[in-house]
Amino acid sequence: MATFIENIKMLNDHGELVKTTITIEQGKIAAIGESKPENAEVIDGKGNFVSPGFVDVHVHLREPGFEHKETIETGTRSAARGGFTTICAMPNTKPVPDSVENLEYIKGLIKNSAVVRVLPYGSLTVDEAGEKRTNIAELKEHGAVAFSDDGVGVQLAATMYEQMQDAAKVGAIVVAHCEDNSLIYGGVMHEGVRNKQLGLPGIPSVCESVQIARDVLLAEAAGARYHVCHVSTKESVRTVRDAKKAGIRVTAEVCPHHLLLEDMDIPSDDANWKMNPPLRASEDKKALIEGLLDGTIDCIATDHAPHTTEEKCCGMVGAPFGIVGFETAFPLLYTKFVETGIFTLKQLVDWMATKPAEIFELPYGKIEVGAPADLTIIDLNKEKTIDANEFYSKGRNTPFNGWKAKGWPVMTIFEGNVVYKEEE
Numbered sequence: 001m002a003t004f005i006e007n008i009k010m011l012n013d014h015g016e017l018v019k020t021t022i023t024i025e026q027g028k029i030a031a032i033g034e035s036k037p038e039n040a041e042v043i044d045g046k047g048n049f050v051s052p053g054f055v056d057v058h059v060h061l062r063e064p065g066f067e068h069k070e071t072i073e074t075g076t077r078s079a080a081r082g083g084f085t086t087i088c089a090m091p092n093t094k095p096v097p098d099s100v101e102n103l104e105y106i107k108g109l110i111k112n113s114a115v116v117r118v119l120p121y122g123s124l125t126v127d128e129a130g131e132k133r134t135n136i137a138e139l140k141e142h143g144a145v146a147f148s149d150d151g152v153g154v155q156l157a158a159t160m161y162e163q164m165q166d167a168a169k170v171g172a173i174v175v176a177h178c179e180d181n182s183l184i185y186g187g188v189m190h191e192g193v194r195n196k197q198l199g200l201p202g203i204p205s206v207c208e209s210v211q212i213a214r215d216v217l218l219a220e221a222a223g224a225r226y227h228v229c230h231v232s233t234k235e236s237v238r239t240v241r242d243a244k245k246a247g248i249r250v251t252a253e254v255c256p257h258h259l260l261l262e263d264m265d266i267p268s269d270d271a272n273w274k275m276n277p278p279l280r281a282s283e284d285k286k287a288l289i290e291g292l293l294d295g296t297i298d299c300i301a302t303d304h305a306p307h308t309t310e311e312k313c314c315g316m317v318g319a320p321f322g323i324v325g326f327e328t329a330f331p332l333l334y335t336k337f338v339e340t341g342i343f344t345l346k347q348l349v350d351w352m353a354t355k356p357a358e359i360f361e362l363p364y365g366k367i368e369v370g371a372p373a374d375l376t377i378i379d380l381n382k383e384k385t386i387d388a389n390e391f392y393s394k395g396r397n398t399p400f401n402g403w404k405a406k407g408w409p410v411m412t413i414f415e416g417n418v419v420y421k422e423e424e
């Protein structure tokens with residue numbers, strides 16, 4: 001039976017919101033702007049905005065191996081509640097998808113419990129240990145969406161270079177967490193002013209940018225498609241900008257928290273403000289926003305990284321890096337950037353749905369006839385206070401608890417099925 005969404009507004013090519021309808025048949029968009037087919041089940045869009053389901057190329061679902069932090073079920077339910085319908089799962093699980101066997105095992109888990117589309121990464125090195133290289137061609141053949149050792153930087157240039165060469169041969173994308181271990185200095189937040197006030201060890205900006213600089217040169221030499229994770233510093237933005245100018249095939253993502261927060265916002269030694277890379281200085285935040293606006297940075301990714309309350313309880317030094325992101329990303333960005341006129345709604349939707357799909361060569365992120373019916377219905381006028389205790393994620397680790405934001409997803413549709421509906 002067909003599903004018919006009526007009373008809905010969609011962005012047109014000029015970025016204007018126009019009234020329309022969407023007809024869904026067999027999980028696909030069958031028509032846009034037509035009248036209701038007979039016998040169709042009707043969804044009342046209530047005049048809300050319909051976006052292509054968001055695409056997040058950088059998430060951590062923790063299963064297998066760390067189910068106390070998150071499972072594929074809780075993580076994908078959280079994604080659906082945030083309006084995400086396609087997510088790419090990073091490989092820092094136990095086991096790591098570093099072999100066909102492990103990747104197939106993880107694909108089986110996804111099949112059993114995911115409520116949205118989960119595309120698993122393959123790792124660049126065995127066990128993400130940075131030593132033995134994985135077989136990129138084989139893992140790609142078995143469905144690895146791209147390749148990364150996220151969680152750690154690949155320390156040896158030769159390892160990265162050789163993996164980039166292998167990736168280039170089969171058209172795989174190398175996705176890098178850039179961090180030079182010799183420049184971390186035991187840091188738990190940005191090396192600047194605020195870490196000194198709090199008496200905490202700092203991670204200098206160059207810890208990230210130096211590895212991006214290395215990698216863009218390696219990507220050029222290898223002819224590889226290279227994507228930079230969670231860019232956080234102004235020097236990183238400049239390096240990516242220069243690399244693009246030089247014709248190197250590089251793309252980059254930025255996380256909502258790095259666009260919204262800076263080190264001086266950190267109120268105290270509270271691990272809900274600890275993530276990797278850390279919140280940087282005000283000028284860095286500014287450079288990230290400019291980087292998005294001028295096309296240096298291609299998309300937004302949450303880096304959803306759940307950890308338990310126990311792990312995050314007791315200050316930054318002992319806690320793991322990472323914050324959750326799915327359920328706050330759109331409302332926060334909409335409120336802080338679209339409502340204030342810094343971004344347009346179309347830009348935000350491009351960066352959260354269309355662009356990430358495009359740069360990862362995925363056939364999603366657009367509302368068009370024939371595409372999978374992955375849709376997020378958003379009430380742009382609804383205002384709510386963020387309450388971490390309401391998250392569908394197991395993770396409560398967010399610095400945004402108690403923030404007010406507008407623009408909440410009220411329904412998420414994945415392949416024609418409702419996978420999230422706002423609780424009344």
Ligand SMILES: NC(=O)N[C@@H](CC(=O)O)C(=O)O
Pocket residue numbers: 060092150151152177274275276277303305306320321322323
């Ligand atoms: N971003 C984080 O702070 N943490 C991530 C790892 C990562 O993305 O590097 C995690 O897996 O917890």
Ligand SMILES: [Zn+2]
Pocket residue numbers: 150151152177229230276277
């Ligand atoms: Zn990372």
Ligand SMILES: [Zn+2]
Pocket residue numbers: 058059060090150151303305
């Ligand atoms: Zn990550």
